[in-house]
Amino acid sequence: MTFRSIPEEEISRFIHWAHEAGRLGLMMCSSGNLSHRFDDGSMLISATGSWLGSLNADQISHIRIDDGTILNGVRPSGEIAMHRTIMEQRPDIDTILHFQSPAATTLACLPEETNYNVIIEVPVYIGAVGRVPFIMPCSQMLADAVGHEIKRCSLVQMQNHGQVVCGKGYESTVQKAVFFELASTIILKSGKRALIIPEEGVEQLKQYNASDHSC
Numbered sequence: 221m222t223f224r225s226i227p228e229e230e231i232s233r234f235i236h237w238a239h240e241a242g243r244l245g246l247m248m249c250s251s252g253n254l255s256h257r258f259d260d261g262s263m264l265i266s267a268t269g270s271w272l273g274s275l276n277a278d279q280i281s282h283i284r285i286d287d288g289t290i291l292n293g294v295r296p297s298g299e300i301a302m303h304r305t306i307m308e309q310r311p312d313i314d315t316i317l318h319f320q321s322p323a324a325t326t327l328a329c330l331p332e333e334t335n336y337n338v339i340i341e342v343p344v345y346i347g348a349v350g351r352v353p354f355i356m357p358c359s360q361m362l363a364d365a366v367g368h369e370i371k372r373c374s375l376v377q378m379q380n381h382g383q384v385v386c387g388k389g390y391e392s393t394v395q396k397a398v399f400f401e402l403a404s405t406i407i408l409k410s411g412k413r414a415l416i417i418p419e420e421g422v423e424q425l426k427q428y429n430a431s432d433h434s435c
């Protein structure tokens with residue numbers, strides 16, 4: 221597989237973080253997908269049907285973001301419209317992870333809104349959390365709904381589906397997903413009785429991460 225204009229070490233880095241996302245339990249089997257943008261207006265995205273936890277170089281699609289042209293002959297994830305829309309809406313980020321971790325996805329299935337501010341990492345690293353109703357996966361309609369929410373936050377809950385998170389760099393993006401799953405687990409394990417960080421504390425904590433608190 222050749223990736224025009226993408227250095228070998230960038231392919232290795234993409235694979236490393238796909239494996240990390242799997243190892244950290246952020247998705248099972250073929251659910252979830254990862255993308256990463258480059259300065260030339262292209263992005264890498266995991267291939268349709270691929271398992272992030274065991275991804276290899278033949279399962280990475282190279283795409284031109286503005287028109288969706290496939291540059292290396294590998295079919296991208298079915299959620300390509302969502303990834304392209306987020307990349308267009310958020311020029312400040314370069315990495316997107318669509319995941320489906322158990323506790324967070326459980327909360328995405330509940331009818332009521334959830335306040336996720338039960339651990340300091342939520343306001344510090346994630347900020348506000350968006351939410352969209354059930355919309356068919358892989359559709360442009362879902363891409364548009366998520367694209368609208370992601371303008372004001374970096375993580376969106378998709379009802380009956382999973383989560384999408386974006387950030388600058390692989391590490392910070394994956395970290396947001398892990399902390400979100402931890403907060404969701406605490407909320408569920410406490411029977412939804414976990415105390416919420418007081419509002420003034422949340423506001424102060426958001427300032428801790430001034431470089432990436434677009435929420």
Ligand SMILES: [Zn+2]
Nearest residue numbers: 299318357358
């Ligand atoms: Zn999906």
